[in-house]
Amino acid sequence: MLDVGRKYLDHLLFMQEYELAGEVCKKVLGTNKTLWEEEVYKFARVHELRKISRYLPQGHYKLDSHIYEMVLFEYLQLEPKGFLDLVKEWPPDLYKVSAIINAVLEHMIKSDMADKDIVLEALAILYSHNHKYDKALALYLKLKHKGVFEMIQKHDLYNVVHDMIEQLMDLGLEQSIAMLSEKDKEGKGKIPSNVVVAKLEHNPMYLYLYLDTQEKQEVKSSGIKQYHGILVRLYAEYCRDNLLPLLKRSDTYPIREALNICKTNNYIPEMVYLLGRIGNTKEALSLIMSELKDIQQAITFCQEHDDNELWQDLINHALAKPEHITYLLQRIGMFVDPRILVERIQDGMEIPGLKFSLVKMMRDYNLQVSVQEGCKKILVSDFFNLQERLVSLQSRGIVVDSSSVCACCDQQLMSSQLVSRIITFNCKHSYHELCLPTCNLDKCPICSTERLPEARSIL
Template identity: 35%
Template sequence: MRRSSRSPENGVDGDDEREEEEEDEDEEQSAVDESDEEPRLKYQRMEGNVPSLLSADAASSIAVSERMIALGTRGGVVHILDFQGNQIKEFRSHSATVNDLCFDSDGEFIGSCSDDGLIVINSLFTDESFKFVYHRPMKALALDPSCSRKSFRRFVTGGLAGHLILCAKTWLGYRDKILHYGEGPIHAVKWRTTLIAWANDTGVKIYDMGNDQRIAFIEKPRGNPLVDMSLPLLIWQDDTVLVIGWGSSIKVVAIRTKTSQRVDAMEKPANVSTTAYADIVASVQTGYLISGIAPYGDALVVLAYISEKLTGGIASTNDTLRQGTAYRPEVHMLTWKNEELSSDSLPVHGFEHYLAKDYVLAHSPFNGSSYAGGQWAAGDEPMYYIVCPKDVVIARPRDAEDHISWLLQHGFHEKALAAVEAGQEHNSLLDEVGSRYLDHLVVERKYVEAASLCPKLLRGSTSAWERWVFHFAQLRQLPCLVPYMPTANPQLSDTAYEVALVALANDASFHKELLTTIKTWPPEIYSVLHVISAVETQIKSASATELLKEALAELYVINKQYEKAFALYADMMNPGVFDFIENHSLHDFAQDKVVQLMMLDLRKAVAMLIQHRDITSVSEVISQLRSCPEKCDKNYFLHEYLHSLFEVDSNAGKDFHDLQVGLYAEYEPRLLLPFLQSSQHYKLDKAYEICVRKDLLREQVFILGRMGNARKALSVIINKLEDIEQAIEFVSTQHDDELWEVLISQCRHKPEMIGALLEHTVGNLDPLYIVRTVPEGLRIPRLRDRLIKIITDYRTETSLRQGCNDILKADVVNLLIKYYKEARRAVYMGSMEGEKNSVRCCLCLDRLSRQDSGVVVFFCCHAYHLPCLTSGAAATTRCVLCTTAAG
């Protein structure tokens, strides 16, 4: 059960003479302030003559017609009132409590029943009056709805005697007819069209006067309290829907009809009859006792009674309630599915001393046709009357003005303005309501809501905007207003915008808004230098945030201080820093931010540094990476940088190739061997130590080969790699015959390797030699097939060699013939001036040198060292090809 969340308005909760209630009312007002649910009803006490009437008497019952109200008292008086509470007339017909009142449908007669055993029917517009004596207390009365339109006056009544009596006027006078008896006192009776519903100790029964038969019985809910605590309640919502409230249970019963057709013996249709029956269409279990119930459109208005005894659950039939333990009664609005639409508490006079049966809820007749969306049209709204011994409270649906007032009180200013605008009010009223809203919010320190309303309330007034900007600044709440400040139509003074940005910078919780504002506001509406100065001061404080740094960087960009902006972006690890460097050509300033750039995006940073290595040298990059903090993987950064650099320029990082060997071995061993093969700038002994430590065998083989330790390299290939093909290839490249002997000796006890060796030695070793070295008894897999292949390959090789020799001999002969033919064509060369004893070749005209020792050496393409060709005493030099005399 949800406790009360709201107190009614318009004076219901106040009685200046009851000081003991002030504390409770303060608590209720606090609950109102915390509630965000708008009430459906508004309340006021009935004034007029009611307070004076109840000061000397106590109300016990009420009935409402379209014209007036009847109020019964415990003194036996029936007061006829208008809707303002002014007394029209009174009937002193009873000497005891008036238990029930009933108007006819036309509101011309009022009937009353009392504990004095009397039923009295009075005409409201004539002196006609009828009195019926039953000698037992009568608790319920219902007049025939058409009582005033028929000559016979009928009514149904019941009481403690347990008889449900139908009294009707005949030509012989009034006669009683007992419709039901024997199941305890009659507690309530209601008459609608031809249907009569009544409640006794067993439950509720419905009787159809048209068919003169009972059509339904709804059993009393189990576990409900005694009748002395709570009475059953019956309300006809319309001609076919009956609402039953009993204890904590509500049932909605729909009267339906079904048609049956009787068939005679000839199988022909006979009489057609219509039978009425009851169908329970809704059942609701509440957490409180029900003191009254009434329809509200498609919902129900329930008067709830809550006592200290009931706070832990509904009292059983054996429980009793102590006087003075009750809480204020509550008005709940429920749907048929038990969905609560609203809840209001009523601080009526003397509530703590009342029981559930001391309250009565009545409503004015209405059809509810204009109800829509929680609001009623003027002139077609229901009225509810809550009666207790000393109070009568009127409840009615709230109108548009009440709706706006409630929105204003609860801070829903946007909705209040929307409601005013929807009502097509004047602009002056809009301005007035808006001003009140804004002032109220500021007084209540609801600065965010006030700021959000400023665009609607201040509209295009420059002076109003600037006034509120500086007012918010004085309140130190300007950051709340900044998102709503206009930058055009109207445009404010530059001072207003600067004050706003500085206010955002001074509050760390608004640094995100500062960044957003700087990005969205046009820079020409404020002085950028003034804002930069303020933000730089704030950056030096302990409250500086990354968002504030980014905002300062944006200001630097606006002011074209790109170098300062880049420094901030790099320190903040901004992903857009690479594009920023390229767009503003800041590579010179990036050379000190190597580590930050690599931590941000390694791939982009490496590519940029390699491309611009003329600006940021390799040694500078390596130095910064080696000194970077522990939080980054500097070795991996070094590896990626040196690897990418080596792919672009193998000599650019040659001073760090020793370092690069270790990095390859740690991060990408598969790339180490190609690097070792390509580079000549690393120390072999250090590289070998790294490869041994990392157990990189092929790399060890390569380094050992380069170091000249071919035997150890061959041992690694055979004993660790066990790769005979690589061993053969390695020996072949070394051009060392002794290595073949080492290879054969190390493989002679390994059958598989001997077999593989036999397959790969054609052209390098004599296979027969290998076969001879194989120990006796060693089983070589597929030896026969391999020997056949050796013989076949040997024959093929022999044939190829023979063919090559034949081709070579033929080529030699052909070339000699060609040279011979060319040499026979002698060319005479006369002596050249200044070149005495100069001899030239007859083919290429190169000068031939002559020596005194008698040996001529020819320095040309045909030069040979030959003995002197002499004829007699005089030396004659001739060309060795054409034998032409040289002098």
């Protein structure tokens, strides 16, 4: 049957039925390596190795590596797309990868290929098979092929891509930022943040996207806090909505530099917060009243800082506008003496809703006085209760028995061999009178607590 099969194969090759001949090879030749190689050479003579490529053994038994290399060479010269498919499909142990790489490089030098990108992609895969990942990544980036991200993750190439970070972000922003944000088992970045910041310092947009992502992920950690100064500048340029929340929750950015950035961009709410933080509350209040014209925010600002001079400044700003006076009359009574405002209102000024505002002001002030009186009563009551408890505790007796020791000499206080008076202080430390300095019998040497007026002396 083998002889008949081989004659049938010869007949098919003679009739140029190469596809069918390749299929028959698999059925006729089985696992006979020698016969396989003889038939492969017949296909090679007529340049039809491509027809038999899919039927070549690839499992637990395989042919010599030069057989598979012959097939790859033919694909490279005649059908680059098929060459790429085979490189992706065939495991690299079927052939000598370095030999194929050299053949590809030589072919690229000698011929002007129309399908150069296809061959370069295959070459990148071959470099990866040969563990030359830097060359493979460089080719992927040159081709703008997004398979580079899969390769980085698959082969753990995070240490190799430090010089390629900006190119990777050009290729795919979301994938790059996700890759740059990956953590190892210890929770540290697989690519250190200082490396990323250094590589992106000349590309502020990419740096903003990276740091913003890190900040959202690490709001409760200190990993990115060292870059808050940079992030303030980037938020001011690319995302103002995130600027004020960052200024409020962080304390690791240079305040003066942040203030200058806000002044340059005329960001008033941010300037108000920073001025208040550095103690320049008067300028902050002036900005609120002159630029923001928000009397409610001004009251809140004065309430937060609780400064009488600041309230005076607010009143000065409000006196020029009757509607502001109305608003203050209705709300100032809970925080300061409202007479300060009333006495400074000019005679004859028309104030809308004055009657209602005065009534509300008096109610608020009376409520404040009432609350203060109630608190005073509670405090006085608590004071006397605690004082009585303290006196009671200090009037109790202190037990001194045969097991008690002197806090100075560590010997028993009561001993037939030692005749000395025993002095016990209110702190419950006991001493032999002979152990205490004669100049300091009124204070415990350990805690310096004054002795009780009725300190016990025991013979």
